[in-house]
Structure formats: C-alpha cells, structure tokens
Amino acid sequence: MNTRKNAVSKKEIILQEAARLFKDRGFGGTSMRDLAERVGIEAASMYNHIRSKDEILEEICFRIAREYVAHISEIEHADMSYREKVQALIGLHVKMITEDPHAVSVTNNDWKSLNAAAMASFKEIRKDYEKRFAALIQKGIEQGEFRAVHVSVALFTILSSLRWIELWYKPEREITKEELQKDITAILMNGINA
Amino acid sequence: MNTRKNAVSKKEIILQEAARLFKDRGFGGTSMRDLAERVGIEAASMYNHIRSKDEILEEICFRIAREYVAHISEIEHADMSYREKVQALIGLHVKMITEDPHAVSVTNNDWKSLNAAAMASFKEIRKDYEKRFAALIQKGIEQGEFRAVHVSVALFTILSSLRWIELWYKPEREITKEELQKDITAILMNGINA
Numbered sequence: 001m002n003t004r005k006n007a008v009s010k011k012e013i014i015l016q017e018a019a020r021l022f023k024d025r026g027f028g029g030t031s032m033r034d035l036a037e038r039v040g041i042e043a044a045s046m047y048n049h050i051r052s053k054d055e056i057l058e059e060i061c062f063r064i065a066r067e068y069v070a071h072i073s074e075i076e077h078a079d080m081s082y083r084e085k086v087q088a089l090i091g092l093h094v095k096m097i098t099e100d101p102h103a104v105s106v107t108n109n110d111w112k113s114l115n116a117a118a119m120a121s122f123k124e125i126r127k128d129y130e131k132r133f134a135a136l137i138q139k140g141i142e143q144g145e146f147r148a149v150h151v152s153v154a155l156f157t158i159l160s161s162l163r164w165i166e167l168w169y170k171p172e173r174e175i176t177k178e179e180l181q182k183d184i185t186a187i188l189m190n191g192i193n194a
Numbered sequence: 195m196n197t198r199k200n201a202v203s204k205k206e207i208i209l210q211e212a213a214r215l216f217k218d219r220g221f222g223g224t225s226m227r228d229l230a231e232r233v234g235i236e237a238a239s240m241y242n243h244i245r246s247k248d249e250i251l252e253e254i255c256f257r258i259a260r261e262y263v264a265h266i267s268e269i270e271h272a273d274m275s276y277r278e279k280v281q282a283l284i285g286l287h288v289k290m291i292t293e294d295p296h297a298v299s300v301t302n303n304d305w306k307s308l309n310a311a312a313m314a315s316f317k318e319i320r321k322d323y324e325k326r327f328a329a330l331i332q333k334g335i336e337q338g339e340f341r342a343v344h345v346s347v348a349l350f351t352i353l354s355s356l357r358w359i360e361l362w363y364k365p366e367r368e369i370t371k372e373e374l375q376k377d378i379t380a381i382l383m384n385g386i387n388a
Binding site for chain 1: 344354
C-alpha cells in the first residue's frame with residue numbers, strides 16, 4: 001500500500017518536473033536523462049514510473065484538457081446566467097494558468113509533439129471545448145446578455161487573451177493573481193456584455 | 195531605368211512568395227530552391243535580387259515592424275482622444291493582418307529565426323512599440339477615458355487578441371474584413387472604456 005502510494009507520488013514529481021523542463025527547453029530539447037537528473041533518480045529507474053517521454057507529454061496534455069472539460073460540463077449545467085457562465089470560464093482559465101503555469105504552457109504549445117493518435121484525440125477534445133464555449137456565448141447573445149457580434153470573434157478574442165497570459169504575466173510586473181483575474185475579467189466581460 | 199524598375203518588382207514578388215512559403219512550411223522548412231521554383235526563376239538568378247534567405251526574412255520582418263512604428267508615430271501626434279488613438283491602433287492591426295496576412299504571420303512567428311544582430315534590433319523595435327502603445331493606454335486611464343486596470347493587462351489583452359487573428363480568421367468562417375474590424379473593435383474598446 002505504502003509502496004504503491006510512493007510510486008504514485010514519484011510519478012507526480014516526474015510529471016511536474018517534466019512540465020518545467022518542457023516549458024524551459026521544449027519537449028524536443030528535453031531528454032529522459034535530463035529529467036531523471038532533475039528528479040534525482042537514476043535514468044533507468046525512471047522507467048519504473050513512466051514508459052516514455054511521449055507518455056509524459058500525453059499525461060500532461062490530457063490531464064489539463066480533462067480539467068477544462070470537467071469544468072465546462074459543470075458550468076453548462078449550473079443554474080447561472082450566460083454572463084455568469086462565461087465569467088466562470090474566464091476565471092477557470094486564469095486560475096489554471098496562474099496555479100499550474102508549466103503544465104498549461106506545455107499543453108498550449110507542445111501538443112504538436114504528441115504522437116498522431118494522441119494528437120488527433122487532443123485536437124478533438126480542444127475543438128469540442130471551443131464549440132461548447134462558443135455555444136454559451138451564442139446563447140448569451142440570443143438572450144440579449146451579450147452584444148451582437150460574430151461568436152467566433154468573441155470566442156477567439158477571449159481565448160487568445162487567456163492563452164497568452166503565460167507569455168507576459170511575470171512576477172516583475174507586480175500584478176497579483178487576484179488583480180490579474182479582476183482586470184482581465186473586467187475587460188473581457190465588459191467587452192462582450194450588451 | 196527600366197531594368198532597375200524590373201529588378202525592384204521581381205524582388206517584391208520574391209518577398210511576397212517567400213512570405214507565403216515561410217508561413218506554410220516555416221522559415222526552416224523553406225529552401226531558396228523552393229522559392230525560386232515558386233517565383234519561376236532559376237535558383238542561381240535569385241541571387242541577382244536577394245543575397246540570402248536571412249536577408250529575405252529581415253526584409254519581411256523589418257518592413258512590417260517599420261509600418262507599425264510609422265503609424266504609431268502618426269497617431270501619437272494626432273489631435274485625437276486616447277480612445278480614438280487606441281481604436282486607430284486596433285484598426286491598424288486588423289488591417290495589416292487581413293491585407294498582408296502572410297508577411298504579418300511570418301513577422302509574428304519567424305522573427306525567432308533572424309540572426310542575432312537582426313533579432314536584437316527587431317526585439318528592441320517591438321518592445322518600443324509595446325511601450326508606446328502602453329503609454330497611450332496609461333494616459334487614457336489617467337484622463338478617465340479607460341477603466342482603471344493594470345496597463346499590462348489591457349495592453350496584452352488587446353495585442354494577443356489581435357496577434358491571434360491570423361490563426362483563426364479563415365474564409366470559411368464567413369466573416370468579412372469589415373465585420374471583423376467592427377466586432378473586435380467593439381469588444382476591445384468596450385472592454386477598456388471607462
């Protein structure tokens with residue numbers, strides 16, 4: 001039991017350190033040896049926890065993707081206005097990016113290095129998520145909650161602002177997570193509100 | 195005289211076709227031979243018009259960068275409110291991306307392939323442009339034209355939405371350039387307006 005638990009947490013550490021390394025050096029620029037060194041175990045014993053670098057990337061990307069999907073499913077069924085739903089999704093993105101920046105960044109950028117089957121599946125999940133996000137905006141427009149714009153323009157304006165946070169949001173800007181959340185929510189929600 | 199004019203327009207064609215190829219295959223994935231074939235001239239005679247692939251990339255990136263800088267200089271000195279100034283910059287970005295999509299895309303993505311000196315100079319121009327854009331937002335906040343948010347959040351929300359247009363704006367979405375311009379301006383300006 002203890003050994004099993006230990007194995008799980010070692011795997012967690014491997015995934016966390018892998019996300020850091022992939023973010024800093026890119027997926028292609030990171031070797032299993034680099035990763036073993038960072039985690040502080042023998043390269044050979046890495047394979048007790050994880051089969052391959054590909055598997056690590058899959059675990060990172062699909063874990064993040066599943067988290068977004070779980071939240072949008074919850075939000076879709078919640079008893080809230082469309083404004084509240086879209087605001088909750090914006091909040092989710094900011095939270096994920098500020099709390100798990102390496103894994104989110106790897107998911108945003110290195111999914112292109114997934115193997116063909118995994119990439120197809122990942123793209124499908126992402127497309128489905130975008131469609132469901134768009135549907136919430138569309139319904140909000142129909143209900144008169146949001147201004148009458150092309151839904152794609154609203155969707156991608158929101159998503160691109162959120163995805164880019166990882167590229168500019170740095171400690172030296174002296175903006176707390178809460179301030180970031182507050183300001184970006186104000187700009188995006190006022191942007192689309194009718 | 196005529197020969198000189200001919201040489202200039204052939205160079206123009208080379209730059210345009212290069213931007214297309216770099217966008218489709220990446221800078222690294224495009225050879226001078228590919229480019230000569232696309233332009234319809236002998237690979238050897240390419241060098242009558244252009245010295246190297248590096249020079250082509252520099253011409254593309256700095257031409258686009260200079261265009262943004264020329265416009266922001268004009269806008270800074272214009273007799274307009276800060277709202278009008280920021281709106282004019284948003285309009286400029288949408289216009290550049292919809293009218294010259296390949297060159298803008300290459301500038302956004304392949305500047306990382308510039309040689310070290312050119313890259314340093316390009317990054318300086320880009321940083322200067324961002325600072326000047328931020329200053330217009332900051333002054334607009336101080337004047338009470340824009341809501342009181344961290345200027346970086348406003349700046350990067352705007353810039354990321356605009357830079358990402360190239361990735362999602364496709365003919366099959368059936369949104370005209372004018373509609374894109376109108377919708378994205380409405381969302382971003384209402385987003386930041388006080």
